[in-house]
Amino acid sequence: MQRPYDLPSLTALSCFEAAARNLSFKRAAAELNVTPAAISHQIRKLETDLATELFRRQHRGVELTESGAYLFLALQRGFEGISDAVRDLRLPSDAEDVVIQATSSVSAYWLTPQITAFWKQRPDISVSQIVSDTGQAAGRADLSIRYGEVEAGDGASVPLFRGDIIAVGTAAFAREHGLAEARDLRDVPLIHVMAEGTDWTGWAQWLDHVGLGAPRSRGMVVNNHMIALQLARDGVGAVLGWTGLIGSLMQEWGLIQLVPETMPSPHSFQLLAHPRATRLALVLRDWLADTARAGVIPAG
Incomplete structure (x- = not known):
């Protein structure tokens, strides 16, 4: 009898979701109370099953591929729905x-x-x-x-x-595009974060604050700030970051403040x-x- 849902191992999907959310096999293992090797094994099985790479393994850690980001967002929506149902059914003692x-x-x-x-x-x-x-x-x-x-x-x-909002990217991206001040950002690839139900400050607001007009370059739009930062880490473009949120991670991720101008966070x-x-x-x-x-x- 044919299965009604075309799904790989649910264990592998659960391990992948935890690793993608934490961007770390080690933290996913601690969350699921298994070893990092078990997480790695399940994700390798999932990649084999799907015939696509979901993570790029680097000496600093792991990052999602485009396929991995697509699957992660789909799993988030699905797990939220399952969690809703489970919470509704739980006993009052919980x-x-x-x-x-x-x-x-x-x-x-x-x-x-x-x-x-x-x-x-x-x-x-x-x-x-x-x-x-x-x-x-x-x-x-x-x-x-x-x-x-x-x-x-x-x-x-x-x-x-709160903190400040700064333009973030790699040193190689800054050299490639000759970035020295905010006006240089108007003509380079920018990564925009637009997610339903959120109020992220965008490039148009940031550039307006530093006295410039709207960006002139084509950009990439994603609905997940973590994935936007990862794209910036890959040299795809520049992204806005909140110092109070990512300040401690910039060195670890190989990201720099691209230009000296900043914007105090409005929220x-x-x-x-x-x-x-x-x-x-x-x-x-x-x-x-x-x-x-x-x-x-x-x-x-």
């Missing part, structure tokens, strides 16, 4: 688990190391993440991290970090406690707010 929603870039670059540090202090509180770049899953979360305005009725928010990244937030969720909220104010970024 109600005090804390659920926090963030975009993939905020989760990978800031939130996941924070939660790991929190668990070491409060192992009695179970924390689950909803990683969504659409914002559609926030309705079932106790807490959400958002960039931009918070709508009335969504709950009470506290600022986490802060905010931690929102929804009306349904439990007492334990508020414990995590206060802990995250305190560590953000202290500027603490635990090792991932």
